[in-house]
Amino acid sequence: MDLIKKIKKNISANSLINEKDRILVGLSGGPDSIFLLYILHNYFNNQLIIAHINHKLRGVDSDLDEKFVRTISQKLKIPLYVIREDIRKLSNENKKSIEEVGREVRFSFFDKTLKVENFNKIALGHNLDDNVETILINFIKGSGTKGLIGIPEKRDNIIHPIINIKKEEILKFLEENKIEYRVDKTNFEIDFLRNKVRNYLLPIIEKEFNKNFKEKILSLSNILKVEDRFLDNLVENIKNDLMEFENDFIKIDLKKFQKLDLSLKRRLIRKAIDYFNRDLREYPLEHIDKVISLENKKTGKEIELPFDLIAVKDKNKIIIEKKRVEIPNFYIEIPDIGLYELAGMKIELTLVEKISKVKDPFTSFFDYDKIEFPIKFRKPKFGEKFKPLGLKKKKKIQDFFVDNGIPKSVRWNLPILLDKKDDILWIVGVRISDDYKVTNLTKRVICIKITLEDFRWIKIFKRFL
Template identity: 30%
Template sequence: MLKTVQKFIDKHNMIQKGDRIVVGVSGGADSVCLFHVLLGLTPEYDLTLFVVHVNHGIRGTEAEEDEAYVKELCLAHNISCDLIKADVKALAVREGLTEEEAGRKVRYEAFYDCFHKNKCNKIAIAHNRNDNAETILFHLFRGSGIKGLTGIPAVREEIIRPLLDTGREEIEGFLGENGISYQTDKTNLTQDYSRNKIRHQIISFAQEEINKRAIEHIVGASKKLSEIDCYLEKNISSAYDTAVTYLEYNNAYEINIEKLRQEDPVIQKGIIRKSLMGLSNWLKDVEALHIELILELAEKQVGKVINLPYGILAARDYHTITLKIAPFQYKNKEDSKSLEVPGWQPLEIPGEVTIPQTNQILHIKLIKYKKSMIIPRNGCTKWFDYDKIKNTVLIRTRQEGDYVQIDSAGSRKKIKSLFIDEKIPKEKRDLLPLLADGAHIMWVIGGRISEAYKVNEDTKVILEINLDGGKQDGK
């Protein structure tokens, strides 16, 4: 196995002589194997290793045993070891992450702290072939595009994965043959996490009932898709350079509609995604429907605006589609900036937003409308015709000039008058949260909605908002 791993390392030019490498070691079979592989290559490549172990604060005594094992392993081989403790559960709650996401964030922060502290040039992670297959299926089931189906990269900047082409059975066989002990994380044996379900139910079934080489074939397909993705990226980059202009003065991307139309649909979508990536630096919450809505702007009237994740606006101009951050600072999981306007908050579509005044949560998503759908009739779930929205949707309190449309004929009523009619006390009127499209109030949250945004037979896309903790008042 060592020779096979070394061939894989050399094929991807992962390691050079004199490298200083951070090694993530959990104590499990994969990371212990990685440790011993790199230890075995140290004389040939003149490596200097630095181990990082993270105790996630989830598994109690077992986690303490893992930490002690890694400490002893490093002492036995005279390898520097950083032992990190973190409260992953608390981080997940605080930042709105899953425990898996929070754990990954903590680990990589620890890796990079060690990386910079010790002037390293590589970070070695113990992902193997099975992990790769699980990741590919996970992305497939989530509706990923081609990029997500290319799997885990063997090398990404300073991160290397020497075991990526090695199966879990080979790893355990290597450890057994060499009498090397390792720790077992019992959470990996449960069905509590999505990846565990893929591992123990889907992949196990595929290997036993369909083809014992299922993992190999899944990974093989991802390699072919990677080749296709590389080809597409070259063509997308070329088309992007022709169709897109970056406006540095206001951090906006202008996409020439005529040049966009000249491209194949797959290239058009790639241009849109590349532009969005330039604004947000990640696309986790950008769905295929968002890309379709941006492309549809080319057929809309000038001035049409749609809201996108990460506070991005897409606007139809005369000859271009402009993508830019909404005219206020946007707060997300990766950005500590606060809003410029106190008490104002953009609607994250899709996503979740907490109403500052009440601490209630709005759950937001987009749905393609079908005529057979039944419109919700309760006060907590509201449907709006997404194409009728003209501006950035904000959660805010009332402002001078706010109004609501009260009938299908277009009649308006000032919010002040609506509050008086509904006998809302004066002291509460400036505190009530509103969903606003400019000065047009779409929804007095928990109460009345504007007639202008109601779903009808011409609706194509629904903006669904569910108020968690709202009152069932039927309005």
């Protein structure tokens, strides 16, 4: 099949480009990206811009790459954006690999440029050989199904129009059409894992084991892609029945979750992590399985995940959330009935004739004459005791939290009310004290109502109410 037809078939089959798309082309100056730019410029009518990153990894050669890209931009009259970043320096400072930092810088730059120009897609020049290398690298690293599928034709707004074209086909096309390109000499050095796979491992496999290895590995990729799509669709259909989505956390119904096959459990956890816009490559299987293991742990058990996420076993849920927001220490003394404001909430105390049936965790009724004013309002302290409504004796507040499934991440931020003697009247939103409840002997009833106004309080109580 003609090379251009193969590319157009891939673009059409995977809905990569439509006539209204405005496309940023990532241009290194190497053969693949030059070939991609040539194809898009000559065979499609979309508006294009070029983005180039000078990684400063190759000294003068990096500067010559940039100069070459500028020449191409001027020749084709396509707008160009360039940044220069010392990737090696950033790698050392952040203790990350050069490849990882390079990827972060690259996509951050691409995304910013899209917004500036109001473009909507990023086209990259990955080819068939790159895909085979990626699959092998992911296999070596112990990747799951998605890693063994390789580079997708499309992911969000990133497209790979020439992913079905072999490197040798690209080089032959450039040579026949006398199109210049730059050669990255580091591609032939055995310093990076990808270069080891490209220049050492793949040639040995093709020579000693199977000359058609690339075709076989891509056949495996296509098989996995179909099955992966089926499982993804299955998870998409069941997720809303199992998961409750909030801005800063996700609750997973434990009873329903436990009935699922392990493969679906793993995909649901990955779906939850993806909800927070985290790079799933940073969450290997061991992290996913640790979250799943919470289903058999005690209430309150927590697991820290990369990039500021935590997973918590609640009474009947698994919660995945961003790391907690600490509430600053607060303290107020309330002399008597009235309206008071503190730390992002209002506290209203009124005398009422009788208890009304209010299903509101932030409204409670007490025997007014049992309370010694002033009432104190603060965070709980480890070790202090409390006599929960319905119990005949006091228990340590930390034991009460555990027994009632109050997540670790919020326990010591909850507001409590105490009387003058430091007896706890109410753990707000949770339980009042049995000592201060309204009985048949009560003469005066006080209603205490809390109104949350600060988003941090709302977030805390949403975790378990």
